[in-house]
Amino acid sequence: xxxxxxxxxxxxxxxxxxxxxxxxxxxEIKYKLxxxxxxxLSILFLQFFTVLLSFFCLIFLFVYSDFSNQIVYNNSxxxxxxxxxxxxxxxxxxxxxxxxxxxxxxFIFLFNLTSKGQPKRYKLLTIIFQxxxxxxxxxxxxxxxxxxxxxxxxxxxxxxxxxxxxxxALAIHPPILYLGYVGSSIIFSSSLAALIEKNINRDWTVxxxxxxxxxxxxxxxxxMLGSIWAYYELGWGGFWFWDxxxxxxLMPWFCxxxxxxxxxxxEKRLILKxxxxxxxxxxxxLSMNGTFLVRSGILxxxxxxANDPERGIFILIFLFILIFLSIIIFFVFQExxxxxxxxxxxxxxxxxxxxxxxxxxxxxxxxxxGTIYPIFLEVINDHKIxxxxxxxxxxIIPFLIPxxxxxxxxxxxxxxxxxxxxxxxxxxxxxxxxxxxSFLIIYIKGKSYLILTILFTASFYLFFVTLxxxxxxxxxxxxxxxxxxxxxFVLSILFNSIYSTExxxxxxxxxxxxxxxxxxxxxxxxxxKEKNFNSLVGSFSITDKNNNIFSLEPExxxxxQPKIVTSExxxxxxxxxxxxxxxxxxxxxxxxxxxxxxxxxxIWIWISVSLLIVGGILSLRKK
Amino acid sequence: MYGKRVKLRFFFISTLILTFILIIYxxxxxxxxxxxxxxxxxxxxxxSEIDSKKIxxxxxxxxxxxxxxxxxxNFIITDFKNEIIVTYSGAVPxxxxxxxxxxxxxxxxxxxxxxxxxxxxxxxxNYMPPEVKEAIEDY
Numbered sequence: 001x002x003x004x005x006x007x008x009x010x011x012x013x014x015x016x017x018x019x020x021x022x023x024x025x026x027x028e029i030k031y032k033l034x035x036x037x038x039x040x041l042s043i044l045f046l047q048f049f050t051v052l053l054s055f056f057c058l059i060f061l062f063v064y065s066d067f068s069n070q071i072v073y074n075n076s077x078x079x080x081x082x083x084x085x086x087x088x089x090x091x092x093x094x095x096x097x098x099x100x101x102x103x104x105x106x107f108i109f110l111f112n113l114t115s116k117g118q119p120k121r122y123k124l125l126t127i128i129f130q131x132x133x134x135x136x137x138x139x140x141x142x143x144x145x146x147x148x149x150x151x152x153x154x155x156x157x158x159x160x161x162x163x164x165x166x167x168x169a170l171a172i173h174p175p176i177l178y179l180g181y182v183g184s185s186i187i188f189s190s191s192l193a194a195l196i197e198k199n200i201n202r203d204w205t206v207x208x209x210x211x212x213x214x215x216x217x218x219x220x221x222x223x224m225l226g227s228i229w230a231y232y233e234l235g236w237g238g239f240w241f242w243d244x245x246x247x248x249x250l251m252p253w254f255c256x257x258x259x260x261x262x263x264x265x266x267e268k269r270l271i272l273k274x275x276x277x278x279x280x281x282x283x284x285x286l287s288m289n290g291t292f293l294v295r296s297g298i299l300x301x302x303x304x305x306a307n308d309p310e311r312g313i314f315i316l317i318f319l320f321i322l323i324f325l326s327i328i329i330f331f332v333f334q335e336x337x338x339x340x341x342x343x344x345x346x347x348x349x350x351x352x353x354x355x356x357x358x359x360x361x362x363x364x365x366x367x368x369x370g371t372i373y374p375i376f377l378e379v380i381n382d383h384k385i386x387x388x389x390x391x392x393x394x395x396i397i398p399f400l401i402p403x404x405x406x407x408x409x410x411x412x413x414x415x416x417x418x419x420x421x422x423x424x425x426x427x428x429x430x431x432x433x434x435x436x437x438s439f440l441i442i443y444i445k446g447k448s449y450l451i452l453t454i455l456f457t458a459s460f461y462l463f464f465v466t467l468x469x470x471x472x473x474x475x476x477x478x479x480x481x482x483x484x485x486x487x488x489f490v491l492s493i494l495f496n497s498i499y500s501t502e503x504x505x506x507x508x509x510x511x512x513x514x515x516x517x518x519x520x521x522x523x524x525x526x527x528x529k530e531k532n533f534n535s536l537v538g539s540f541s542i543t544d545k546n547n548n549i550f551s552l553e554p555e556x557x558x559x560x561q562p563k564i565v566t567s568e569x570x571x572x573x574x575x576x577x578x579x580x581x582x583x584x585x586x587x588x589x590x591x592x593x594x595x596x597x598x599x600x601x602x603i604w605i606w607i608s609v610s611l612l613i614v615g616g617i618l619s620l621r622k623k
Numbered sequence: 624m625y626g627k628r629v630k631l632r633f634f635f636i637s638t639l640i641l642t643f644i645l646i647i648y649x650x651x652x653x654x655x656x657x658x659x660x661x662x663x664x665x666x667x668x669x670x671s672e673i674d675s676k677k678i679x680x681x682x683x684x685x686x687x688x689x690x691x692x693x694x695x696x697n698f699i700i701t702d703f704k705n706e707i708i709v710t711y712s713g714a715v716p717x718x719x720x721x722x723x724x725x726x727x728x729x730x731x732x733x734x735x736x737x738x739x740x741x742x743x744x745x746x747x748x749n750y751m752p753p754e755v756k757e758a759i760e761d762y
Binding site for chain 2: 235236358362365366369373383384385386387388390391394395504505506507511513564565566567582584586587589591593595
């Protein structure tokens with residue numbers, strides 16, 4: 001009770017501070033009072049502190065299982081392990097929004113802390129825009145999703161955290177992803193401020209590039225964590241399903257990736273200003289749009305904690321206000337690019353980066369249309385459709401080929417103007433080798449897809465070119481590692497898709513089944529009692545085609561509260577393949593549904609994305 | 624005849640237009656082929672003819688209808704007005720059970736018989752396909 005009150009009023013204080021900051025900053029700008037009687041930094045810190053306090057109140061409510069609080073009742077149970085009581089705090093709609101807000105206030109505080117050298121007016125404007133966003137979130141939280149609602153009479157026991165959320169990867173996935181999403185809000189506010197101030201110059205670019213990279217790093221890591229979780233927890237053995245909730249996180253990623261390539265051009269040549277601004281606005285809009293789609297209940301998924309149309313409408317209105325505000329500012333304050341630097345030649349680093357942007361926008365458009373078209377169609381003519389992986393594969397895969405080629409030689413081009421004559425023979429030689437390797441791979445596998453061969457060639461080309469580059473010169477290490485990582489990423493997905501095999505059957509204890517290249521035997525099943533679930537552990541022994549015998553022990557968990565069954569796959573990981581076995585109950589008979597998969601080069605997908613992140617981190621260092 | 628800049632701009636704009644045409648063409652074609660319609664057993668009953676396109680069928684798994692064999696599972700999807708027999712071999716999601724919502728993706732053999740290639744997981748124990756919800760409310 002006390003903690004709930006403290007948490008609630010702490011949030012109200014935060015909102016008041018936010019409104020105060022908006023008016024104070026406007027006043028400062030209007031009357032040019034740059035003496036700053038009160039320290040902005042300390043108010044921003046106070047605001048961060050109010051949200052932090054409120055967040056800790058909520059965590060304590062969860063830890064002490066105080067069921068007088070509505071969301072604790074809905075998402076916790078006294079028998080849940082302590083770790084999942086704590087992570088349950090953001091495993092629900094209200095708590096996760098509080099986390100959003102926490103990161104928002106933290107970032108604006110850090111932004112002010114680290115931008116001492118920037119002009120005052122620019123800083124004040126950034127604070128205004130950021131506080132508009134923050135106050136929007138405060139209102140959203142307090143009006144539609146108050147995390148501190150009471151329940152009376154106080155229930156004796158809670159409903160428990162959804163068991164599939166009881167997982168370490170999922171405990172850190174939301175905070176990391178939010179750091180990426182919220183980072184984009186800083187980029188948004190600061191770009192608008194810089195636009196109004198006509199402050200888009202080299203200093204600003206250097207300063208904002210750090211924020212872009214931070215957001216990009218966290219967004220990438222957040223998406224990867226979600227993907228790893230889906231791989232082992234959902235039991236399908238895939239890492240990306242083109243599910244709308246996955247797509248909404250991918251869209252800002254494309255935008256952000258395009259943005260930080262553009263910002264390099266802006267930094268070096270002071271062109272493409274407007275384009276960079278459009279990307280900055282789009283990135284944040286897409287992050288918000290993701291929140292809207294996921295939270296409004298339009299998409300049904302694990303992320304939709306509660307379907308409440310009121311919330312959807314609130315976010316939608318808020319989103320529209322932000323978009324209109326930014327578009328108006330964009331058109332009113334847009335300045336002509338100075339024509340001195342306007343010379344762009346066919347073959348230069350600038351054009352190759354523009355090409356990157358084109359591809360990013362194309363991928364973005366495909367994902368966006370594939371995600372929202374079914375929603376529109378349902379609203380318009382009540383047809384229910386779904387757009388699955390084939391749609392995305394068909395539209396994205398062919399365009400990866402030129403994309404990969406550009407990715408290989410783009411970074412090697414000079415600024416302003418370059419020609420391709422140098423190293424011509426070497427490049428053709430590498431390309432031929434790649435073609436040969438790819439042809440052999442496809443030929444041995446017995447598949448004959450022309451497009452697959454070319455795709456393999458393109459990715460091998462990128463692989464070798466970046467590898468040679470990496471070994472030759474040591475400068476610009478971040479970029480080289482990131483491009484190299486991307487080639488490994490594409491290659492591992494390709495190998496994964498052509499070399500993976502699977503087998504599924506319904507088996508009873510003692511059954512032995514031969515499948516295409518091995519034998520699978522269901523040895524026994526044992527039951528264990530854990531703190532908040534019963535566990536059934538199956539023992540399987542598998543003989544593969546080389547007569548190696550190994551055992552896998554997949555598990556079925558039957559949670560007490562709420563009563564949900566989950567499957568925990570048993571995965572044996574090696575550098576070449578993952579052996580993935582998952583079992584499931586069908587009904588109360590002797591049969592178990594068994595699915596055995598060999599996923600080739602699975603670990604390399606995670607390694608390459610991690611390497612991509614390392615590339616991002618190394619780019620931070622560079623001036 | 625024209626300056627370099629005009630040529631450049633002309634080239635740029637024409638590439639832009641061509642790219643857009645290409646993208647729209649590709650999108651429309653992909654929509655035509657890769658979109659999967661979602662139907663209820665009643666929708667299937669009302670269909671005039673059966674085509675070979677991939678569809679999704681949603682509804683509830685009828686009580687007592689699941690029967691398991693080594694290489695396949697048979698069950699009945701119902702929307703409480705009509706029902707359809709489904710046969711499936713492969714992995715089932717955790718929440719696949721009788722009297723729970725289910726979405727099956729696959730091909731129709733005839734109006735009463737559906738061959739599923741995929742059974743979709745819904746993460747929420749209380750999830751019900753929207754059609755089923757409507758059907759139950761009408762019921």
